[in-house]
Amino acid sequence: MYTGFFDIFSIGIGPSSSHTMGPMRAAARFVGELKTRGVMQAVRRVRVNLYGSLALTGEGHATPGAVVYGLMGLDAERMDPAEVKRDDADLHLLLGGEQPIAFSQAHDVVLLKQESLPEHPNGMRFFAYGEEDALLLEETYFSVGGGSVRRADEMNERPAAPQPVPYDFGSCDELMSLCAARQVKVAGLVMANECTLHAGPELTARIRLVHEVMQQAIDRGMSAEGKLPGPLGLNRRAPLIHKSLQKHFLHNDLDPLSIVDWINLWAFAVAEENAAGGRVVTAPTMGSAGVIPAVLRYYVRFGNRGSSQDCLHGIRDFLLTASAICSLYRANASISGAEVGCQGEVGVACSMAAAGLTAAMGGTNAQIENAAEIGMEHNLGLTCDPVCGLVQVPCIERNAIGAVKAVNAARLALRGDGTHFVSLDKVIATMRETGSHLDAGYRETSLNGLAKYALTC
Numbered sequence: 281m282y283t284g285f286f287d288i289f290s291i292g293i294g295p296s297s298s299h300t301m302g303p304m305r306a307a308a309r310f311v312g313e314l315k316t317r318g319v320m321q322a323v324r325r326v327r328v329n330l331y332g333s334l335a336l337t338g339e340g341h342a343t344p345g346a347v348v349y350g351l352m353g354l355d356a357e358r359m360d361p362a363e364v365k366r367d368d369a370d371l372h373l374l375l376g377g378e379q380p381i382a383f384s385q386a387h388d389v390v391l392l393k394q395e396s397l398p399e400h401p402n403g404m405r406f407f408a409y410g411e412e413d414a415l416l417l418e419e420t421y422f423s424v425g426g427g428s429v430r431r432a433d434e435m436n437e438r439p440a441a442p443q444p445v446p447y448d449f450g451s452c453d454e455l456m457s458l459c460a461a462r463q464v465k466v467a468g469l470v471m472a473n474e475c476t477l478h479a480g481p482e483l484t485a486r487i488r489l490v491h492e493v494m495q496q497a498i499d500r501g502m503s504a505e506g507k508l509p510g511p512l513g514l515n516r517r518a519p520l521i522h523k524s525l526q527k528h529f530l531h532n533d534l535d536p537l538s539i540v541d542w543i544n545l546w547a548f549a550v551a552e553e554n555a556a557g558g559r560v561v562t563a564p565t566m567g568s569a570g571v572i573p574a575v576l577r578y579y580v581r582f583g584n585r586g587s588s589q590d591c592l593h594g595i596r597d598f599l600l601t602a603s604a605i606c607s608l609y610r611a612n613a614s615i616s617g618a619e620v621g622c623q624g625e626v627g628v629a630c631s632m633a634a635a636g637l638t639a640a641m642g643g644t645n646a647q648i649e650n651a652a653e654i655g656m657e658h659n660l661g662l663t664c665d666p667v668c669g670l671v672q673v674p675c676i677e678r679n680a681i682g683a684v685k686a687v688n689a690a691r692l693a694l695r696g697d698g699t700h701f702v703s704l705d706k707v708i709a710t711m712r713e714t715g716s717h718l719d720a721g722y723r724e725t726s727l728n729g730l731a732k733y734a735l736t737c
Contacts (some may be wrong), residue, residue, distance in 0.1 A: 325413075401616075
């Protein structure tokens with residue numbers, strides 16, 4: 281089942297696509313349903329229950345605040361958190377930007393840490409009440425990864441593409457067969473699909489915007505100083521790394537591994553921006569948002585050997601190819617850390633980036649598959665155990681390691697002829713099964729792993 285480029289690369293605020301953007305979108309959708317049913321003006325108060333993983337790491341992921349943004353009717357892609365005024369949270373709320381209601385974030389957004397809904401670890405339930413606490417509407421939503429949400433009645437439905445695409449694929453074997461039949465690269469097939477969903481100029485503008493937002497996050501992260509929010513009190517490291525690299529460059533200190541330092545820097549910069557609640561792109565999630573931007577900048581600075589126009593084409597092919605790889609994971613496994621651990625976030629990002637870089641460097645379709653397979657094979661079993669529920673430790677360093685690993689995977693694939701023993705389809709199936717066997721404490725609950733042994737919050 282094909283997932284479109286616009287759904288995969290979504291722009292929003294950090295620190296988590298599943299725990300920040302998803303709940304925000306669910307709350308906004310609930311408000312939209314109140315309007316559709318014509319009961320908005322009758323609402324006097326709302327309550328939101330957060331369950332399972334959302335409750336256990338909600339405070340560290342800014343989930344309650346994100347819910348409030350959604351109830352206010354704000355758009356995750358367009359909002360700037362620094363400009364939002366919340367007359368909040370302990371007095372009243374302007375529901376959907378139009379209906380004043382009594383509201384207290386501390387009391388009306390409830391974290392039920394001992395309860396979980398059976399359909400998915402990231403569950404939330406919304407209630408709207410009228411006069412004399414009459415229930416006007418109750419709906420249950422789930423944040424299923426990458427900022428996507430589903431209502432309870434949609435959980436067992438097979439997700440459909442916005443409209444039919446000419447080259448639908450549900451496996452890598454199908455993708456490779458379609459490419460061979462049309463004699464195109466993966467990016468060309470995705471382009472053909474996307475041009476049936478969006479006008480050519482709209483698609484071009486979206487690709488450009490996704491790249492710009494990614495690179496803007498790098499630039500902000502390299503210059504922003506101070507501490508990251510939360511009880512860990514971590515200092516931002518990207519500015520210090522940047523200054524150190526600039527100093528060595530000015531003094532002409534040659535280090536054959538300095539390129540690795542730059543990749544680490546760029547991944548750190550985005551991951552720290554995300555941790556601070558900044559504007560980033562899900563790639564495929566916000567917890568893994570630093571991998572693809574870092575590898576893209578590596579391509580622009582060190583990988584491209586052609587003209588500026590060649591570089592633009594390379595960026596386009598990189599992102600379109602990465603989108604196809606993510607579509608496979610979404611169809612056959614998961615990109616949710618709450619479902620399959622961090623192999624579904626940084627692991628998938630590494631796989632996407634490796635495939636994208638291989639495509640941008642002129643690799644064949646077989647080499648693209650090989651790179652994607654290498655990127656995931658060596659992230660299998662990666663747990664999601666954020667300390668204090670914050671997308672900081674080990675998440676920030678993990679983005680850097682994932683980016684460097686993606687570059688290595690691409691280089692390995694490009695040095696070969698595309699022949700590989702393990703197929704991408706088999707790796708994705710293995711990743712899905714591995715994730716299902718991970719104990720819940722290792723799937724974004726902050727109950728085990730580093731979250732248990734590194735620090736007690």
